[in-house]
Amino acid sequence: MNPLDALRRVYAGRLLTDPAETAPFLTDWRGKWTGRALAVAQPDTTEQVAALVRWCHEHRVPVVPQGGNTGLSGGATPDETGAALLLSLRRLRRVREVDPLNNTMTVEAGLTLLDAQQAALAAGRLFPLSLAAEGSCTIGGNLATNAGGVQVLRHGNARELCLGLEVVTAEGEIWSGLRGLRKDNTGYDLRDLYIGSEGTLGVITAAVLKLVPPPAAQVAAFVAVASPADAVALLQRAQAALGSRLTACELLSDTCLRMVERHMPACRTPLAQRSPWYVLIELSEPRDEADAMAALEALLADAMDAGLLQDAAMSTSLAQFEALWALREHISEAQGAEGRTIKHDIALPISRLAEFIATTDAAIAARWPDLRLVTFGHLGDGNLHFNVSPPADRCGPAGSADAAWFLAHEADLNRLVHDAVAERGGSISAEHGLGVLRRDEAARYKSPVEQALQRTVKQALDPLGIMNPGKVM
Amino acid sequence: MNPLDALRRVYAGRLLTDPAETAPFLTDWRGKWTGRALAVAQPDTTEQVAALVRWCHEHRVPVVPQGGNTGLSGGATPDETGAALLLSLRRLRRVREVDPLNNTMTVEAGLTLLDAQQAALAAGRLFPLSLAAEGSCTIGGNLATNAGGVQVLRHGNARELCLGLEVVTAEGEIWSGLRGLRKDNTGYDLRDLYIGSEGTLGVITAAVLKLVPPPAAQVAAFVAVASPADAVALLQRAQAALGSRLTACELLSDTCLRMVERHMPACRTPLAQRSPWYVLIELSEPRDEADAMAALEALLADAMDAGLLQDAAMSTSLAQFEALWALREHISEAQGAEGRTIKHDIALPISRLAEFIATTDAAIAARWPDLRLVTFGHLGDGNLHFNVSPPADRCGPAGSADAAWFLAHEADLNRLVHDAVAERGGSISAEHGLGVLRRDEAARYKSPVEQALQRTVKQALDPLGIMNPGKVM
Numbered sequence: 001m002n003p004l005d006a007l008r009r010v011y012a013g014r015l016l017t018d019p020a021e022t023a024p025f026l027t028d029w030r031g032k033w034t035g036r037a038l039a040v041a042q043p044d045t046t047e048q049v050a051a052l053v054r055w056c057h058e059h060r061v062p063v064v065p066q067g068g069n070t071g072l073s074g075g076a077t078p079d080e081t082g083a084a085l086l087l088s089l090r091r092l093r094r095v096r097e098v099d100p101l102n103n104t105m106t107v108e109a110g111l112t113l114l115d116a117q118q119a120a121l122a123a124g125r126l127f128p129l130s131l132a133a134e135g136s137c138t139i140g141g142n143l144a145t146n147a148g149g150v151q152v153l154r155h156g157n158a159r160e161l162c163l164g165l166e167v168v169t170a171e172g173e174i175w176s177g178l179r180g181l182r183k184d185n186t187g188y189d190l191r192d193l194y195i196g197s198e199g200t201l202g203v204i205t206a207a208v209l210k211l212v213p214p215p216a217a218q219v220a221a222f223v224a225v226a227s228p229a230d231a232v233a234l235l236q237r238a239q240a241a242l243g244s245r246l247t248a249c250e251l252l253s254d255t256c257l258r259m260v261e262r263h264m265p266a267c268r269t270p271l272a273q274r275s276p277w278y279v280l281i282e283l284s285e286p287r288d289e290a291d292a293m294a295a296l297e298a299l300l301a302d303a304m305d306a307g308l309l310q311d312a313a314m315s316t317s318l319a320q321f322e323a324l325w326a327l328r329e330h331i332s333e334a335q336g337a338e339g340r341t342i343k344h345d346i347a348l349p350i351s352r353l354a355e356f357i358a359t360t361d362a363a364i365a366a367r368w369p370d371l372r373l374v375t376f377g378h379l380g381d382g383n384l385h386f387n388v389s390p391p392a393d394r395c396g397p398a399g400s401a402d403a404a405w406f407l408a409h410e411a412d413l414n415r416l417v418h419d420a421v422a423e424r425g426g427s428i429s430a431e432h433g434l435g436v437l438r439r440d441e442a443a444r445y446k447s448p449v450e451q452a453l454q455r456t457v458k459q460a461l462d463p464l465g466i467m468n469p470g471k472v473m
Numbered sequence: 474m475n476p477l478d479a480l481r482r483v484y485a486g487r488l489l490t491d492p493a494e495t496a497p498f499l500t501d502w503r504g505k506w507t508g509r510a511l512a513v514a515q516p517d518t519t520e521q522v523a524a525l526v527r528w529c530h531e532h533r534v535p536v537v538p539q540g541g542n543t544g545l546s547g548g549a550t551p552d553e554t555g556a557a558l559l560l561s562l563r564r565l566r567r568v569r570e571v572d573p574l575n576n577t578m579t580v581e582a583g584l585t586l587l588d589a590q591q592a593a594l595a596a597g598r599l600f601p602l603s604l605a606a607e608g609s610c611t612i613g614g615n616l617a618t619n620a621g622g623v624q625v626l627r628h629g630n631a632r633e634l635c636l637g638l639e640v641v642t643a644e645g646e647i648w649s650g651l652r653g654l655r656k657d658n659t660g661y662d663l664r665d666l667y668i669g670s671e672g673t674l675g676v677i678t679a680a681v682l683k684l685v686p687p688p689a690a691q692v693a694a695f696v697a698v699a700s701p702a703d704a705v706a707l708l709q710r711a712q713a714a715l716g717s718r719l720t721a722c723e724l725l726s727d728t729c730l731r732m733v734e735r736h737m738p739a740c741r742t743p744l745a746q747r748s749p750w751y752v753l754i755e756l757s758e759p760r761d762e763a764d765a766m767a768a769l770e771a772l773l774a775d776a777m778d779a780g781l782l783q784d785a786a787m788s789t790s791l792a793q794f795e796a797l798w799a800l801r802e803h804i805s806e807a808q809g810a811e812g813r814t815i816k817h818d819i820a821l822p823i824s825r826l827a828e829f830i831a832t833t834d835a836a837i838a839a840r841w842p843d844l845r846l847v848t849f850g851h852l853g854d855g856n857l858h859f860n861v862s863p864p865a866d867r868c869g870p871a872g873s874a875d876a877a878w879f880l881a882h883e884a885d886l887n888r889l890v891h892d893a894v895a896e897r898g899g900s901i902s903a904e905h906g907l908g909v910l911r912r913d914e915a916a917r918y919k920s921p922v923e924q925a926l927q928r929t930v931k932q933a934l935d936p937l938g939i940m941n942p943g944k945v946m
Binding site: 104156425 | 572642653688901907922
């Protein structure tokens, strides 16, 4: 029997095979990876997911789970053999339960992050995961990749925002671990094993998410600092003075800011003078805006006295708050408008961050004097998007000679940056996952013992190797 | 060759075999479990731990890791066969590094929690894990059991306070995962697999712990409430009004308070009238005490207006702060002075907590009208110590007819309580782990799929079954 006919006998739901319909699932949104698939299945229920995976298990057909297809590491694109079933979770999108008293919400994997945020708000709660792709990325993808974003400093990564999971195992069984508990010490932590495993151990179909009471007021300050070292010193003061009311602390260079101003006419620095670096500080306050303003003003005055800041602008309205955030949020888009981008999503101990930037910037400048460093990121988490752009006069589009010249340096540049990260005890994938993009590089930096443990886990939970093969390991 | 002679050839360190020396390691501190061992090894370094475990692996000798021997579930006591090597981690007690700028500290497994707290304080930081046994429990034990305590509401369990681990695997290899990073998405989460595994997958030898800036001020309020439902409503208001400045929210019944007052002459209620239930609220404030007092006063006034509280006392000095906490902290000790104790360390969704107490109290009273319910715990985490004492006139000591009569009901009582917990999506071991105490009961409440996954993990990481056999599973 034709395999699709056989599949139809166990799964009566949507199964796309028309190339016009499957194409959007087979290329990542940046167009960096394209694969093929036996078909694209769009189940509506966990039971359908289980039936599909059971069939794949029985017939040794690879399964590639996919959420919003917004990943940056190629983790949700099948390979070119066409052997795999692409399993889209987007139709599993119910909010199963919101429990405001327990500060939890049970949702299915295909719900978009934005819809999850809105379901929480409708119940008077905040789901504090926030990232650029939130309109289209899904909760399942967020958990499979342990997504980060701009609120990690206060609320943690996706991992810390999840209390329970429902998973279809590699054998097509349903593990119902949808517990809404803050404490549960009854065995091995299966939840955290599936979170961040990028679909290579099983398929996340639903999750219990943590909610928090929404803040009454939020204010932001855009602060000019002389150097990353001063930015780190400012972070220290902010943490001491504000405690957990400090909900974001982002770093960006003047190169980033100028790119945003060049491509987004509505975005303008609020400061009179340029500075090589800026910090965006966000403060959230449970009671009222006056408290928030006073606390932020006091922090800025202290930092000014300590010689840590050159100039600062504070938001006094929601519009200003959003305008300050726009300077940070549009960097990726602005950078994309200036030719190809080489991205490094790295994490470092915060104590090594300033020295890392100084040393690595100098090493890159010595070898590639014309490249532009577009450095920004989540200072409070030690997570930098240490990106690189071609020179301003060599910004040709994909496929151009400029692009080919630039990308010819990618492997050497990655090696330089990632070696420097590894020497300082850092991570070469802070929040984007390994996918296929960083799979082989990760192996370079992991000890043999750690690699063996990783293989042992994979072999134990997916003995046939059908779950998202070629990703992570 | 005698096995101890063979062991000596690979390990030249302290190896106790004299029964007088080994006895303290072979009985838990409450005297509930006693076992035997081949010997007690006290290695000084991770390399010595690895050599010991390699030898055990080679000779299929069971390994029972032990920290401060303060557990409540028998997880660190060997069985009675005498086949196992007891591996005491207490001599691995170095603080390897404190990095205040990164807010991390790298310490060895045998360091006591109190020493870890003090090392953090010496660097101007707080390590916010706090529990009754902190003077003698160890960081390794805290992580192996994912300890909880009184600051979980704000800072999370031991799991959330650990960024990286060093582990000796079941094969005696050293996994160096001592990363001090807030973000790292480069493969499966081995760290969280070892945390909470109670020494059944490997031996934790060192950890990178998260630190936070210490608060400038702390105040507490002792609040009389009419019922657990009102306590939960008060918690809601406190979370909304104080955000993460709410650092503890504890519940206790008047039965608990009377026991404390009876046995601790220095402990007295600060309130003029009795109430069936009380809540202890702690607020921590990064800037100053006046802010903290004002915020707590405002909360209490709101709650009074809403009819949620009968009376309240606020601390206005450190001595008063400590006196209010003493009422909560001495409950276990006071209960222990009134005969045997049957403990239930349970967690529930907070939305089910009040109904659970009402229903379960009634069910117990109907069947055992004379038993005393000594209910207290971490309200903000949904974690109750749902303890039971014999009637006041049947408090004979261990071994007495009273004690025998009381303990004859233990299995039935556990079944009643834990069935009620399971029906409400709760956990039968919130923070104490399974050890041997709750091992078989846990199997009763886990689905076959979950049990199979747990066995798969155990089999993969400890294929010979030498790591702490008979515990957890």
